[in-house]
Amino acid sequence: MSGDPEDFREPHLRRADFVGAFGLLQRDERILMVQNRRIVGGLEVLTWDLPGGQVEPGELLEEALVRELGEEIGIEPAGDSRFLFFQEGEKRRCGRREYAWRSFFFAVDAWRGEPAACAEILDVRWFGRDELEEALRAPYHDSFLTWLRHGGSSFHSIWDDAAGS
Numbered sequence: 001m002s003g004d005p006e007d008f009r010e011p012h013l014r015r016a017d018f019v020g021a022f023g024l025l026q027r028d029e030r031i032l033m034v035q036n037r038r039i040v041g042g043l044e045v046l047t048w049d050l051p052g053g054q055v056e057p058g059e060l061l062e063e064a065l066v067r068e069l070g071e072e073i074g075i076e077p078a079g080d081s082r083f084l085f086f087q088e089g090e091k092r093r094c095g096r097r098e099y100a101w102r103s104f105f106f107a108v109d110a111w112r113g114e115p116a117a118c119a120e121i122l123d124v125r126w127f128g129r130d131e132l133e134e135a136l137r138a139p140y141h142d143s144f145l146t147w148l149r150h151g152g153s154s155f156h157s158i159w160d161d162a163a164g165s
Contacts, residue, residue, distance in 0.1 A: 022052030
């Protein structure tokens with residue numbers, strides 16, 4: 001597998017900027033996370049992320065969220081999702097911007113089906129909030145962790161991958 005982060009996107013979605021929709025599912029004070037392969041610091045690593053992904057051309061955020069939850073964890077939201085916050089960030093390599101991303105996060109309060117790993121997802125796990133600080137180590141996780149600690153509606157992240165590759 002090559003070291004290009006774009007390798008983890010579907011071929012028709014490999015373009016410079018990223019717009020994503022992600023769902024926060026909670027059960028018994030625990031948050032559902034999915035395990036993915038990512039390139040961080042030039043190395044392939046396993047990360048825990050909220051389920052969701054890239055908005056495809058012509059899709060609205062809610063449509064992308066519904067599609068991604070179906071593809072990744074086999075569930076269908078039951079009712080409208082509530083907007084929580086958005087993250088805007090930039091991926092840099094040695095101080096130079098490669099691309100920008102914008103991710104929108106929604107609470108999914110009810111759903112049909114039992115979440116399970118589908119498609120490219122390696123595993124699913126319910127985490128207590130106290131476990132997330134240790135589990136979420138990728139540079140793009142900082143906004144979600146800040147939101148968990150303090151709330152808020154918008155965040156900016158910079159991921160400078162000086163190791164490059």
